[in-house]
């Protein structure tokens with residue numbers, strides 16, 4: 001390789017960051033019991049892992065190797081959050097995963113192609129990577145919003161709460177009906193007693 005590519009640092013940052021994300025998302029998948037969260041994280045983790053390896057492969061093809069930090073505190077912190085007993089909603093908030101999607105506003109990827117020296121093969125890889133990252137941002141945001149709407153509970157526990165509430169409502173209806181019957185019975189018996197008294201007086 002004649003000259004060191006100006007975008008080598010960018011490729012290295014992506015290779016490292018994506019591999020780390022794959023690692024902590026996988027730890028989170030093993031902890032969650034919410035099937036919706038598991039499905040979303042599995043989709044994103046698979047992409048992150050593949051991005052990490054593809055960028056490492058490209059760096060190798062360009063004649064270099066991935067450089068990692070020995071003690072990456074940021075990664076250790078994210079891994080600790082993902083593997084903790086916190087709720088899925090708390091993890092989403094702590095890791096900022098509900099805020100990755102910028103909608104139609106500019107995002108961190110907008111300036112990648114301002115480097116006009118990017119070679120064709122790397123450009124293809126970056127283009128697909130950016131499109132997948134933006135899609136991951138959208139699905140993580142919708143997962144975060146669904147969790148928030150359920151107050152952090154899993155869909156299964158909301159369904160269980162709903163059926164408990166329905167059972168309670170049915171029981172309450174039965175009690176109200178029994179009270180109504182009793183009132184009718186008491187009113188009937190009071191009428192009969194009053195009628196009998198009136199007859200005795202006559």
Ligand SMILES: [Fe+2]
Nearest residue numbers: 018021048133
């Ligand atoms: Fe990523």
